[in-house]
Amino acid sequence: MTLWRLSADRSKDLFEKGQITSERLISSCVERIAKTEKRIGSFLSLTLEQASEKAKLSDRRRHDGGRLSPIDGIPIALKDNIMTKGVRTTCASRMLAGYIPPFDATVVERLERAGAIIIGKTNLDEFAMGATTENSAFKLSRNPWNDEYSPGGSSGGSASAVAAGQVPFSLGSDTGGSVRLPAAFCGLTGLKPTYGRISRYGLIAYASSLDQIGIIARNARDCALLFDAVAGHDPRDSTSLPCPMVSTYEKLKLNETVCQGLRIGIPKEYFDDNLDHELLGSIEKARTIFRELGAVEVPLSLPLVDLAIETYYVISTAEASSNLARFDGLRYGYRSTDRASRVRQIVRTRNYGFGHEVKTRIILGTFVLSADHRDSFYLQARKVRQAIRQEFATAFAKVDLILTPPSPVVQARLGTGSIDPIMRYRKDVFVCPANLAFLPAIVFPIGINSLGLPLGLQLIGSDCTEPLLLAIADEFQRTSGIVDLLAGET
Amino acid sequence: MFRSKGDPILVKTTEIDRLTELAGLSLIDVEKEVYRNRLGRILTFCRRLQQCNPTAPEEVEALPFSELSRQGSAVGDLVEIAFDTCISSDRLKDGMLLVCPEDDRQEKDRPSEERS
Numbered sequence: 001m002t003l004w005r006l007s008a009d010r011s012k013d014l015f016e017k018g019q020i021t022s023e024r025l026i027s028s029c030v031e032r033i034a035k036t037e038k039r040i041g042s043f044l045s046l047t048l049e050q051a052s053e054k055a056k057l058s059d060r061r062r063h064d065g066g067r068l069s070p071i072d073g074i075p076i077a078l079k080d081n082i083m084t085k086g087v088r089t090t091c092a093s094r095m096l097a098g099y100i101p102p103f104d105a106t107v108v109e110r111l112e113r114a115g116a117i118i119i120g121k122t123n124l125d126e127f128a129m130g131a132t133t134e135n136s137a138f139k140l141s142r143n144p145w146n147d148e149y150s151p152g153g154s155s156g157g158s159a160s161a162v163a164a165g166q167v168p169f170s171l172g173s174d175t176g177g178s179v180r181l182p183a184a185f186c187g188l189t190g191l192k193p194t195y196g197r198i199s200r201y202g203l204i205a206y207a208s209s210l211d212q213i214g215i216i217a218r219n220a221r222d223c224a225l226l227f228d229a230v231a232g233h234d235p236r237d238s239t240s241l242p243c244p245m246v247s248t249y250e251k252l253k254l255n256e257t258v259c260q261g262l263r264i265g266i267p268k269e270y271f272d273d274n275l276d277h278e279l280l281g282s283i284e285k286a287r288t289i290f291r292e293l294g295a296v297e298v299p300l301s302l303p304l305v306d307l308a309i310e311t312y313y314v315i316s317t318a319e320a321s322s323n324l325a326r327f328d329g330l331r332y333g334y335r336s337t338d339r340a341s342r343v344r345q346i347v348r349t350r351n352y353g354f355g356h357e358v359k360t361r362i363i364l365g366t367f368v369l370s371a372d373h374r375d376s377f378y379l380q381a382r383k384v385r386q387a388i389r390q391e392f393a394t395a396f397a398k399v400d401l402i403l404t405p406p407s408p409v410v411q412a413r414l415g416t417g418s419i420d421p422i423m424r425y426r427k428d429v430f431v432c433p434a435n436l437a438f439l440p441a442i443v444f445p446i447g448i449n450s451l452g453l454p455l456g457l458q459l460i461g462s463d464c465t466e467p468l469l470l471a472i473a474d475e476f477q478r479t480s481g482i483v484d485l486l487a488g489e490t
Numbered sequence: 491m492f493r494s495k496g497d498p499i500l501v502k503t504t505e506i507d508r509l510t511e512l513a514g515l516s517l518i519d520v521e522k523e524v525y526r527n528r529l530g531r532i533l534t535f536c537r538r539l540q541q542c543n544p545t546a547p548e549e550v551e552a553l554p555f556s557e558l559s560r561q562g563s564a565v566g567d568l569v570e571i572a573f574d575t576c577i578s579s580d581r582l583k584d585g586m587l588l589v590c591p592e593d594d595r596q597e598k599d600r601p602s603e604e605r606s
Contacts (some may be wrong), residue, residue: 221577304544310536323512328514350514360528363506366513367529368536380539387544421528422535 003028006043007484008074008192008222008250014236015073022055022062026117029075033119033166037452041141042161044080045088046120053073054117061115070249071229072115077161077170080121082110082204087118089188089351090349091204092136093126095142095353096333106237107171107230108214114229119167124158126355127324128173128206130154131181131427132412136359140414143185144487145453146348150412152182155284158216159186163487167292169226171219175206176312177406179214180458184406187454187485189473191215191223192431194464195438196241198227199234205323207316208239209434226250227466237322241464248467256479260294260469265399267300276410282407282447282455289480290403298399304388305322305433309425311388312383312432314368320358321365327353360421371420376469389437395460401469406443406458411451434460442469454485499533501526 003025006014010204014020030048058073078084083101085108086479104112111118126136133141133156141156143166145150151160155172159182172179174192183190188320194213214228217223228249244451252383280356287297309360310312329335329349336348354362368377395402409427417424434441441460449455462467477483506526510517517525 185493197584259507307538307542310539313532314536314539325514346514347516351516354515359513360532362513363509363525364529364532367505368534369527370509370512376540377533377536380544381536382546384542418515421532 004032004165005213007218008071008225009219010014011074011168011302012070012225014305014329015067018062022051022058025073026051026055026075026119029119029167032164036144036164036166037080039142039147040144040160040164040166040239042122042157042158042164042166042248042385043077043120043137044090044092044123044136044138046099047087047118048120050121051117054115055188057241058117059116061273062243064391068113069070071111071225073117074169075119075157075167077120077122078108078118079124079128079155079158079170080170081124081173081204081206082107083204084118084121087121089121089204089425091124091127092124093353093355093358094137094334095327095350097137097332102128108202110230110232110279116229118402120442121162122155122161122170122172124157125178127204127320127359128154128175128178129320129361130356131177131424132414133157133182133419134263134414134419135355137355141148142414144188144483146451149453150185150414152185152412154178155216156460159188159190161182162186162188162216162218163295163485165486169215169222170215171226171230173203173206174212174435175212175272175316176430176435177248177428180379180406180431180441180456181427183216183443184445184456185411185454185471187225187448187456187487189217189220189319189442189444189477191227191466191470192434192441193231193466194241195228195435195441196239197235197243197440197464198231199237199240201228201234201236205319206401207318207319208323209346210312210316212435218486219272219477221252222441223248223442224252224467224474226472231466244468248470251460251467252471252474256471258468259290259475261454261470262295262401263399264290265298265395265402267302267305267402267404269302269305270404272407274403276366276408276449278449279410279455280407281405282449283457286457286476286480287403288445289476293479300395301404302395302433303403304384304391305429306469307384307437308388308433309417309429310429311381311384311436313364313425314377315385317361317365317435318369318378318381319365321362321369324354324358324362327423329353366376366410372379381384385436388433390458391432392437392439392462401465401472402460404458404460406430406456410449410455411453430458439463440466440469442466442473444473444477445485447479447482452479456459499530499537500532502529
């Protein structure tokens with residue numbers, strides 16, 4: 001049995017039957033990493049020795065009947081903007097190249113407590129700013145389905161690691177689609193929870209009112225396993241929601257029918273003439289499956305989605321310019337050796353430490369917050385954001401969820417990004433509205449195009465409906481058989 | 491989609507100088523031109539925000555926060571801080587690049603362009 005091919009759900013079942021050990025599973029993943037990492041470039045750092053030791057402890061616990069949780073002994077990768085005590089956390093930036101955090105993020109604490117085994121930190125766009133992972137200061141990550149394509153971003157390393165079979169699941173962060181786009185580009189299931197559902201304590205901030213830690217896995221059940229382990233209220237994150245937690249995974253295991261009578265909203269603004277025709281064809285087939293499962297389609301209009309990109313970029317850059325002010329060389333990471341004056345040292349630190357995209361966003365954020373322009377850009381964006389939120393609330397009075405493509409762009413070929421920032425930002429147009437409206441959303445694969453690259457679908461739910469979104473994705477995956485895709489295996 | 495009305499917004503080099511100083515950065519002339527162009531394109535695009543007239547109130551009252559508010563959480567304050575922050579250039583000059591709420595800024599903290 002080739003263990004790296006196993007989903008987390010399947011590994012868990014085999015652990016329970018005593019048919020595999022965590023040590024063997026970790027070894028298999030390490031072999032897979034050795035074979036694929038040079039080509040794919042998922043990881044910025046690996047913690048294989050610690051992982052091996054933890055796997056032994058996990059096996060001992062299982063042998064003694066003291067298993068910690070359903071994910072005890074299962075390997076996981078973390079995006080390198082999530083704090084890990086004693087393990088380098090860089091945000092893929094020269095600014096934090098040597099930074100070793102003195103504490104764990106809440107999600108890391110919860111994973112450790114559940115017995116999950118962290119085997120490394122994955123590549124990303126610098127400070128999570130980008131949609132192709134090409135903005136990393138350290139390396140290029142490639143889509144395991146085709147080396148010439150990007151795995152998406154900014155959680156590109158987290159997605160490529162799962163798609164290449166290096167780990168069964170991973171954590172990323174989603175500020176404007178950074179979990180869902182890579183999941184779509186790599187044929188995976190990606191969950192962006194409701195804002196506040198997973199603690200952001202220890203997630204290096206990009207745009208605080210939009211950031212949310214998300215999950216990337218091969219199927220909805222693996223997402224549920226991980227969601228159950230890391231979600232829930234955290235008093236150390238004051239934006240954390242006190243929603244009651246249920247075992248989403250156990251509910252999925254019941255194989256219940258959830259699509260019967262479900263009202264699915266189809267917003268016309270997401271299906272304009274520019275949408276890729278192969279993606280459109282696959283979405284039509286997926287809609288047919290949902291209808292056959294008993295769902296009812298409801299036409300919708302969400303006209304303000306047309307302004308989502310502008311709203312997102314004004315708000316996110318405003319918050320980024322503020323959040324990234326802390327990187328001055330005095331407290332964290334890189335510090336320029338130019339000591340002519342303190343100001344000069346700070347400026348040179350920031351000049352060298354930040355890449356072009358980060359500088360662009362800091363400058364834009366500084367502009368929209370400056371006195372002359374604050375009302376016309378920043379405050380206006382806040383109004384539009386609230387209007388978008390209201391538009392979704394109105395829609396959810398009529399429907400249970402909203403079905404959309406994840407992006408107007410099906411895939412991104414490496415090195416061909418437009419120099420026009422607007423063309424690059426365009427990839428986010430269908431994913432960032434959920435961040436602006438604080439809503440949960442899930443992306444999962446629905447087919448493969450003629451180039452052999454995966455195609456995805458997005459479902460957006462109302463507040464705290466992650467269990468429903470996961471159950472719908474699970475039912476679709478059970479019915480369609482489009483599940484557990486591994487690059488090069490179809 | 492993605493079309494705004496009117497002429498492109500042109501950003502002056504002096505504006506780039508002011509912004510880079512506020513942002514704690516410095517750019518050489520070639521870079522200034524690149525960032526000037528980028529900023530102009532993005533702002534032209536974002537101008538559509540000014541051209542719309544949303545009826546919603548400015549405050550973001552996300553439903554997930556309502557429960558927290560009832561429990562006396564400081565989330566509202568935090569979101570406000572996240573939204574209403576800026577970098578004070580004088581604090582930068584003092585060697586302390588701090589984030590401060592806009593409303594707390596003293597007149598002397600404001601860059602001369604803003605004061606004028």
